[in-house]
Amino acid sequence: MPDSTVAIKGVNDGLLITLDPVEEWGLVTAELATHIDEKGAFFNGAEVTLEVGTRPVRKDELTSVKALLERRGMTLFAVSSDSDTTLESAIALDLRVRANSSPPSGAAYEPDALLSFNSEEDGLAGVMIRRTMRSGRSVRSQGHVVIYGDVNAGAEILAAGDVIVWGKLRGNVYAGADGDETAVVCALDMQPTQLRIAGYIAISPPEKRRKPKPEVALIRNDRIVVEDWDG
Amino acid sequence: MGANGGAAAKPQPPRKSATGAKVITVTSGKGGVGKTTTTANIGVALARxxxxxxxxxxxxxxxxxxxxMGLENRIVYDLVDVVEGRCKLRQAMIKHKQLPELYLIPAAQTRDKTAVSPADMIKMADQMRPEFDFILIDCPAGIERGFRNAVAPADEVLIVTNPEVSAVRDADRIIGLLEAEGKKTPHLILNRVKTEMIRKGEMLSPEDVTDILAIKLIGIVPEDENVVSSSNSGMPLAFLDGSRAGTAYRNIARRLMGENVPFMQLDDNSGFLKRIQRLFGGQTG
Structure with missing residues (x-):
């Protein structure tokens, strides 16, 4: 049983720890502690990427794993997951996140897992963040990014798909990062420091704004234009 | 670590976490916004x-x-001496010249931030909690080890900022980091406010700042030339009655004690004052 729930392997930039996505969480973390302790100080100083698959990990749960690793001289550096809950927890803890990325381990990924709701519409998966992104935070996704909150100046969003900000957009935003020129950026109050879509860059006009209103940025005739959102 | 390992310090009363000192860390991210001055003045005001x-x-x-604090020449032991066990905690605590209930534990000048760990700071704060009402920690600028040491034991964090875009940006970063640490939402002190410039639209107003940072203000300190001279002479402004900045610091101290202190009139411009009062709402006072 022990080997099935926790896998630790060395990757070029540190350790990749893969936790079983379905086994009871308390059991998995206990198993993890045992695994590390068996090796004594072997992992001391290691930077850890945690791979939890589809498991939704709450912030307090992630905090306790982070502490568990830190007590053993290791640093939790990044979290890789398919679950928005997990990614949101990781961002709340100021950790790097890897969403929907092809895992460095080669573990079998099921990219359609999120779409298996028998949906009539197809679409790209995305990350949903329900908090304000303050300066220094960043989100990256190979799908879309939705922020329910503000994006403050100094924060950064990068998405291969679209970016939707249900709040004030003041930071840097990059939609269509893989070259998709049909990508859009929407915000309730559009005042990004810098806005990029595919290969285009725009900055906000310097003049003071009037009443904020929802707007959409998109590429039209080879330039980024910002239009009122009329529904 | 092991500061009091074998040294058998005098028996301490059992720890009462609920009733002991409140540990407050004063931080800012950016340097030069007035963290140390703020710490000194709030400390003096609380002791008074x-x-x-x-x-x-x-x-x-x-x-x-x-x-x-005007205590430079009295330093014998410092914080690192305590952590590394070269002295007892009490020996590093310098009693203030006029205020017998005010102590300072100085930093080491010849060591760097790595000489202390967050766990050391928590341990030291816990040791002092039973005997004091307030433990104020002056945090270094930056977001690295020194910052993490200073906020580790904090029950409450005060963020000092100036009405400048760069200072506010750094404050925003700090608030994000504190959220990540699971700390209580910090309070804001807006330092070096010039009403004249705000009126001309040349300086961010308190309203502008709280709009960006979305945390509660606990004090607005007006720009005051006396701050520099009093800092130079080792006599924080909060000692003197009558100065505007000193009054602002004393008001912050009273608010930290749970009093409902109305905000002082910064300016005779009633429109501005009204906006300030609205910012603080009823309960913060």
Whole structure:
């Protein structure tokens, strides 16, 4: 049983720890502690990427794993997951996140897992963040990014798909990062420091704004234009 | 670590986490916004209100708080001596010249931030909690080890910022990091406010700042030339009655004690005053 729930392997930039996505969480973390302790100080100083698959990990749960690793001289550096809950927890803890990325381990990924709701519409998966992104935070996704909150100046969003900000957009935003020129950026109050879509860059006009209103940025005739959102 | 290992310090009363000192860390991210001055003044103001106060200078390698408190020449032991077990905690605590309930634990000048760990700071704060009402920690600028040391034991964090875009940006970063640590939402002190410039639209107003940072203000300190001279002479402004900045600091101290203190009139421009009052709402006072 022990080997099935926790896998630790060395990757070029540190350790990749893969936790079983379905086994009871308390059991998995206990198993993890045992695994590390068996090796004594072997992992001391290691930077850890945690791979939890589809498991939704709450912030307090992630905090306790982070502490568990830190007590053993290791640093939790990044979290890789398919679950928005997990990614949101990781961002709340100021950790790097890897969403929907092809895992460095080669573990079998099921990219359609999120779409298996028998949906009539197809679409790209995305990350949903329900908090304000303050300066220094960043989100990256190979799908879309939705922020329910503000994006403050100094924060950064990068998405291969679209970016939707249900709040004030003041930071840097990059939609269509893989070259998709049909990508859009929407915000309730559009005042990004810098806005990029595919290969285009725009900055906000310097003049003071009037009443904020929802707007959409998109590429039209080879330039980024910002239009009122009329529904 | 192991500061009091074998040294058998005098028996301490059992720890009462609920009733012991409140540990407050003063931080900002950006340097030069007035963290140390703010720490010194709030400390003096609290001590003048008969609170038992310890100030800890956590800016290892760049110590300043001792100078502003006028206690530089009394330093024998410092924070690193305590952590590394070369002295007892009591020996590193310098009693203030006029205020017998005010102590300072100075930073080491010859060491760097790595000489202390967050766990050391928590341990030291816990040791002092039963005997004091307030433990104020002066945090170094930056977001690295020194910052993490200073906020580790904090029950409450005060963020000092100036009405400038760069200072506010750094404050925003700090708030994000505190959220990540699971700390209580910090309070904001807006320092070096010039009403004249705000009126002309040349400086961010308190409203502008709270709009960006979305945390509660606990004090607005007007720009005051006397701050520099009083810091130089080792006599924080909060000692003197009559100065505007000194009054602002004393008001912050009273608010920290749970009093509902109305905001002082910064300006005779009633429109501005009204906006300030609205910002603080009813309960913060």
């Amino acid at each position: 209100l008969d609170q038992r106060v310890v100030l800890i200078d956590a800016d290892l390698g760049l110590r300043n708080l001792d100078i502003i």
